[in-house]
Amino acid sequence: MRNSEKVFCRADGKVITDYREAIVIGLAPGGIAITWVTGPCLKPIEVSRTQATVDPRGPYEGKSNGHYRPLTDISKAYVEKFGIPYESW
Known part of the structure; x- marks a missing residue:
């Protein structure tokens, strides 16, 4: 450069x-x-x-025992209605 x-x-x-x-x-x-x-x-x-x-601690830097937190009701309703737009990523 x-x-x-x-x-x-x-x-x-x-x-x-x-x-x-x-x-x-x-x-x-x-x-x-x-x-x-x-x-x-x-x-x-x-x-x-x-x-x-892969980070061996898992999601949330190991503070969730290896599990993702559940979706909020609004997020869950959106995903159920529209799905996850993988092709747009």
């Missing part, structure tokens, strides 16, 4: 000098998180790849 690079930019067909200016975190199935540093017209560089682990 500190060093500029000369790169051909397909968007306008010119060679430009630019900096990497963005950090992108991608989440993949199986608990994998990958981090890239990138910028306009520049190829992303993978910075890290991490495998998540």
